[in-house]
Structures are given as structure tokens and as C-alpha cells.
Amino acid sequence: MARRARRILPGFGLSLGLSWLYLGLLVLLPLSGLFLKTFTLTWEHFWETVASPRALAAYQLTFGASVVAALANAVFGLLVAWVLVRYRFPGKSLVDALVDLPFALPTAVAGLTLTSLYASTGWYGRYLEAAGIKVAYSSIGIVVALTFIGLPFVVRTVQPVLEEIDADVEEAAATLGATPWQTFTRIIFPSILPALLSGFTLALARAIGEYGSVVFISGNMPMRTEIVPLLIITKLEQYDYAGATALAVVMLTVSFGLLLAINLLQRWAQRRFEVRPG
Amino acid sequence: MLSSAAVLLLPGLLASLSACTKPGPAGAEPVTLLNVSYDPTRELYEDFNTTFAKHYEATHDGAKISVKQSHGGSGKQARAVIDGLDADIVTLALAYDVDMLHDKGNLIPKDWQARLPNNSSPYTSTIVFVVRKGNPKNIRDWEDLVQPGVAVITPNPKTSGGARWNYLAAWGHALRKAGNDEAKAQEFVAALFKNVPVLDSGARGSTTTFAERGLGDVLIAWENEALLLTDEVGKDKFEIIVPSDSILAEPPVTIVDKNVDRKGTRAAAEAYLQYLYSDEGQELAAKHHYRPRSEKVAAKYASHFPSVRLFTIDEVFGGWRKAQQTHFDDRGVFDTIYTPKAQ
Numbered sequence: 001m002a003r004r005a006r007r008i009l010p011g012f013g014l015s016l017g018l019s020w021l022y023l024g025l026l027v028l029l030p031l032s033g034l035f036l037k038t039f040t041l042t043w044e045h046f047w048e049t050v051a052s053p054r055a056l057a058a059y060q061l062t063f064g065a066s067v068v069a070a071l072a073n074a075v076f077g078l079l080v081a082w083v084l085v086r087y088r089f090p091g092k093s094l095v096d097a098l099v100d101l102p103f104a105l106p107t108a109v110a111g112l113t114l115t116s117l118y119a120s121t122g123w124y125g126r127y128l129e130a131a132g133i134k135v136a137y138s139s140i141g142i143v144v145a146l147t148f149i150g151l152p153f154v155v156r157t158v159q160p161v162l163e164e165i166d167a168d169v170e171e172a173a174a175t176l177g178a179t180p181w182q183t184f185t186r187i188i189f190p191s192i193l194p195a196l197l198s199g200f201t202l203a204l205a206r207a208i209g210e211y212g213s214v215v216f217i218s219g220n221m222p223m224r225t226e227i228v229p230l231l232i233i234t235k236l237e238q239y240d241y242a243g244a245t246a247l248a249v250v251m252l253t254v255s256f257g258l259l260l261a262i263n264l265l266q267r268w269a270q271r272r273f274e275v276r277p278g
Numbered sequence: 279m280l281s282s283a284a285v286l287l288l289p290g291l292l293a294s295l296s297a298c299t300k301p302g303p304a305g306a307e308p309v310t311l312l313n314v315s316y317d318p319t320r321e322l323y324e325d326f327n328t329t330f331a332k333h334y335e336a337t338h339d340g341a342k343i344s345v346k347q348s349h350g351g352s353g354k355q356a357r358a359v360i361d362g363l364d365a366d367i368v369t370l371a372l373a374y375d376v377d378m379l380h381d382k383g384n385l386i387p388k389d390w391q392a393r394l395p396n397n398s399s400p401y402t403s404t405i406v407f408v409v410r411k412g413n414p415k416n417i418r419d420w421e422d423l424v425q426p427g428v429a430v431i432t433p434n435p436k437t438s439g440g441a442r443w444n445y446l447a448a449w450g451h452a453l454r455k456a457g458n459d460e461a462k463a464q465e466f467v468a469a470l471f472k473n474v475p476v477l478d479s480g481a482r483g484s485t486t487t488f489a490e491r492g493l494g495d496v497l498i499a500w501e502n503e504a505l506l507l508t509d510e511v512g513k514d515k516f517e518i519i520v521p522s523d524s525i526l527a528e529p530p531v532t533i534v535d536k537n538v539d540r541k542g543t544r545a546a547a548e549a550y551l552q553y554l555y556s557d558e559g560q561e562l563a564a565k566h567h568y569r570p571r572s573e574k575v576a577a578k579y580a581s582h583f584p585s586v587r588l589f590t591i592d593e594v595f596g597g598w599r600k601a602q603q604t605h606f607d608d609r610g611v612f613d614t615i616y617t618p619k620a621q
Contacts, residue, residue: 053617053618112486116491119491120492120493121491137476215478216478219475220477220478221476221616222617235608236353238602238606239357239382243608
């Protein structure tokens with residue numbers, strides 16, 4: 001039954017063309033518009049906008065909180081995925097469905113809800129403040145909001161990979177005398193690392209651009225809890241379109257650099273751990 | 279499948295089509311206006327639109343008119359109109375946002391504010407304080423807001439038009455107290471903002487922070503928002519404190535010339551705005567906690583709006599453009615309050 005491999009989609013040329021058009025119209029064109037708008041600024045004005053002390057404080061907070069939140073999701077998302085794949089327990093499908101909820105919820109609603117929980121009068125907040133931990137209206141609150149909205153990414157990228165690992169690999173490791181810890185660190189972790197990294201990347205990217213939930217919980221104090229997206233809105237409120245896009249361009253460039261670096265890391269991990277002949 | 283769905287939809291479609299094209303009793307097509315406004319005016323204009331439609335029908339041989347409304351942050355709404363939202367009328371929180379329809383969109387003439395009486399503001403408001411019942415921190419005037427240990431809730435003037443009125447009211451008061459010493463006024467406002475633990479991005483957010491989250495001792499708010507909060511939400515929870523002096527907040531209205539001329543709705547849009555100045559319009563404004571301009575209606579609602587010494591933005595700040603530039607633009611006074619001094 002030797003048949004020539006047939007393509008499912010009608011023609012490579014046409015599909016590639018459509019893909020380019022689609023991405024071009026939806027991604028490339030709006031983004032180049034963004035860059036073009038910033039070119040209306042003089043270099044001095046651009047620099048003054050993007051390197052002001054307030055902008056620097058905001059970058060630090062936005063990227064810092066995003067990294068912390070994505071790391072938290074990497075650790076606990078992996079745990080959730082593990083539990084969902086490896087155990088059977090009552091209410092499992094409920095837990096599975098809960099994971100996706102942050103995807104569906106409008107982020108402003110999430111922000112309002114989280115704020116009411118963590119404010120000094122809220123269910124969690126009253127105990128945390130009594131213990132001297134201020135969550136709402138502080139940078140911790142921003143991390144909480146960003147962790148919430150990034151939660152599904154790690155779970156949903158790691159889950160299918162965990163499912164695919166054959167039990168006999170672990171059994172083989174066990175018969176060869178490996179401890180459970182060795183089995184995890186030498187067999188399981190390396191094979192899920194690329195997926196974990198891509199989940200981390202997605203959660204990070206999602207967090208960097210987040211606005212709706214953070215403005216409610218952060219308190220928006222300049223130099224302390226002000227995120228870059230809020231600064232961008234601030235520029236727009238004074239009709240400084242070019243200034244707003246200048247900040248957006250910086251955000252995009254840094255994000256792109258971060259994502260690229262993690263992608264390279266992910267490919268390295270894939271080569272290092274997965275391709276092992278015989 | 280498809281055809282049966284179409285058959286089901288068809289009568290409805292035809293009905294709605296004929297509804298659109300059916301001539302009014304006088305043979306005129308029904309006019310539709312879009313009023314682009316800011317957040318807290320939703321209920322006011324819902325009422326006003328119904329009343330205006332009746333008035334228009336009565337004065338225009340039964341011609342039908344329907345007014346749609348759009349609400350959001352004042353600056354956001356202005357940007358939407360600049361970017362092409364087909365507004366016939368804008369009713370925004372501050373003249374600066376309307377100015378930008380001229381500066382950035384060339385949609386209205388520069389002297390738009392002189393086209394209607396009272397700076398094109400048919401109703402006004404002012405800035406007052408809301409405190410918790412019993413006024414535990416004994417807040418009476420602006421000076422009490424800079425005391426150590428008093429937490430003040432106000433939105434961020436960089437993102438909220440309403441908050442800019444709050445800020446300017448504090449500044450104007452301090453300036454008068456200090457005998458026009460700008461440095462003293464800046465010191466006062468900086469001290470006030472030191473007492474602000476949270477800068478919400480909009481006025482409703484601040485109200486939530488104060489009323490629902492229980493944060494802060496005093497909320498600086500528009501009088502209409504404060505009355506809404508105390509009259510309708512928590513009469514037993516909050517009190518309004520009127521300071522010794524405050525700013526006259528003038529939310530302006532105008533037609534959007536470029537849009538009404540293209541759509542042929544100028545006459546209807548002008549009638550709409552003029553009706554805001556009528557007794558009926560003024561009554562509605564007062565009912566929705568805005569101070570009416572008409573002395574007759576104002577006298578009727580005198581108990582609702584305590585008298586307070588008011589200064590205008592033109593007197594103290596030389597108008598919105600100048601106030602915006604000096605205080606709220608980048609490297610303006612508000613930024614220097616929060617940005618550490620350059621090395």
C-alpha cells in the first residue's frame with residue numbers, strides 16, 4: 001500500500017499565504033503601527049518618557065512581580081498537574097474544571113474579588129494584616145493577582161506531557177534500584193522540563209501585560225505599586241498617544257527578549273534531555 | 279436547515295426594517311442621537327432622554343427622537359469620539375477633555391464653551407468630603423485632611439477627570455489660606471497626598487474602596503456622588519462634610535459639529551442641549567444631585583445643596599488647559615509630589 005503522502009490542506013503555498021495574511025493583519029500591522037507612532041517622538045522626548053524614575057520603578061515592579069508569579073505557578077502548577085494525572089480521587093473533574101476558570105473570568109472581576117478578599121476587612125486580609133502582612137494595595141497583592149490569572153498555563157501545558165510518560169519507564173528505573181527521588185529528578189523532570197518552561201513563558205507573558213485585575217488590588221501608588229500598563233493609561237489620559245506607545249514599545253521589546261531567551265532555553269532542554277538514542 | 283432558519287428570522291427582520299423606515303406621523307424620519315457622557319451621569323440622562331423625547335414630540339409635530347447613551351471614564355470617552363465614535367453630543371466631566379475634541383480631532387470649534395450659557399455647563403457640582411457616621415476623626419475642613427493619622431481616599435488625578443477636580447479644590451483652598459503663596463499650596467497638597475493610601479484609577483473605584491472595603495477616614499468626592507452614596511446607599515453609615523470653600527465643578531456639554539453636520543442632526547442635538555437649561559431639565563439635574571443653574575429651581579432644592587463658598591477654575595487656575603499643563607501633565611506638580619528629586 002505504498003501511496004504518496006498527500007497533504008491534508010489544499011496546497012502548501014495557499015496555506016502559508018493565508019497564515020501570513022492572518023498574522024500580518026492581526027499581529028504585524030497593529031504592532032508596526034505602534035512602532036511608527038513612537039517614531040513621531042524626538043529621541044530626547046522618547047528617552048525622557050521611557051527612562052523617567054517613575055517608568056523605571058514601574059518596569060521593575062511589572063517584570064519583577066510577573067517573574068515571581070510565573071515561578072509560583074511553575075511550582076504549584078506542576079503539583080496540580082501531577083495530582084490530576086497521577087491520582088484518582090473524588091471531585092477530580094471539579095478540580096480539573098476549576099483550573100480553567102481564571103481564563104474565563106474578566107480580569108477586572110478577578111481584581112475586585114481578590115481585593116475584597118485581601119483588604120484589611122476581607123476574609124483573608126483580616127488575618128494576614130493581624131499577622132503584619134499587607135497584601136491588598138501592596139506589591140504582594142500584585143503578585144497574587146498575577147498568579148491567579150497565570151494559573152492555568154503551567155497546568156495545561158505540563159498535564160498532557162505527564163500523561164504521556166509511560167509507567168514502565170518508572171518501573172524500569174525502580175527495578176534498577178532508583179529511589180523515587182532519583183526517578184523524579186533523572187527521568188520525569190527532564191522530560192517535562194520543556195513543557196514546564198513553555199508554561200512558565202506563557203504565564204509570564206500573560207502577567208506582563210495584565211491591567212484589569214492589578215489596578216484594583218495594587219493601590220496604584222506612584223514609585224511603589226504602579227505598573228507599566230497603568231502608566232500607559234496615564235499617558236493616554238493626557239492625550240499623549242506617542243508617549244503611551246513609547247512605553248508600550250519598551251514593554252514589548254523587553255518581553256520579546258525575555259520570551260526569546262526562555263524559548264532558547266526550552267529548545268536547549270529539549271535537545272539535552274529528550275533526544276537520547278537507544 | 280439554513281432556509282428554515284431564514285424563514286424564522288425573516289418576519290422579525292422585515293418588521294425591524296419597516297420600523298426603521300416607517301415615517302413618523304409628520305412624515306419625518308425618527309432622529310437618533312448619541313450622547314457620549316462620563317460614568318455617574320447614567321441615571322440622570324436615562325431620565326432626561328425620556329423627558330426630552332416627549333418634549334421633542336410635542337414641539338415638533340409628533341416627530342420621534344431617541345437618544346442613545348454611552349458612559350465611561352471622561353478621558354476615555356473623549357478619546358473614543360476623537361477616534362471616530364459617532365457622538366452627536368458630548369457631556370463630559372471637564373472642559374479639558376472637550377478641548378481635546380478640537381485640538382486632537384478638529385471636531386468642534388475652539389470657542390465651543392461660549393456657545394451655551396454658563397460656560398456650557400447646565401448643571402454644576404462641587405467637591406465635598408464623605409466621612410463615616412459620627413465623624414470619628416472630627417473632619418471639618420481641608421486642614422483636617424493633612425493631619426497625621428488621617429487616611430484620605432481619592433482617585434488618581436492622572437487617570438481620573440473627577441480626581442483632578444478634587445486636587446484643584448484642595449489647591450484652591452490652600453492657595454487662598456496662604457494668601458496666594460503657590461509654594462505653600464504645593465506643600466499642602468503634597469501633605470494631603472501623603473495621607474492617601476490608595477489611588478484608584480477612577481472615582482467609582484475610590485467610592486468602593488471607602489464604602490465597601492472600609493478603607494480610609496475620609497473620601498473626597500463630587501457632591502452628586504456623595505449624595506448618591508449617603509442618600510441611597512448608606513444613610514446610617516456615612517455623613518457628608520462640606521468644607522469652608524471648594525471648587526465649582528462645571529461638567530460641560532457640547533454638540534460635536536463635524537458629526538451632526540454629516541448626519542444632519544444639528545437642530546435636534548442643539549434642542550437637546552438647550553432643553554438641559556429648561557425648568558424640566560434643571561429639575562432632573564437637581565433630582566440626580568447636580569446643582570441646577572436656574573435660580574428658581576435651585577431655590578426649590580436649597581435644602582438639598584448646602585451653600586458653600588465656591589471658586590472657579592478660571593479664577594484660580596486660568597482655565598483647564600493651564601491647570602492641566604501646570605499640574606497634571608508629565609513633570610507637572612502632581613508628578614513632582616511623587617517623583618524623587620533629580621540627583
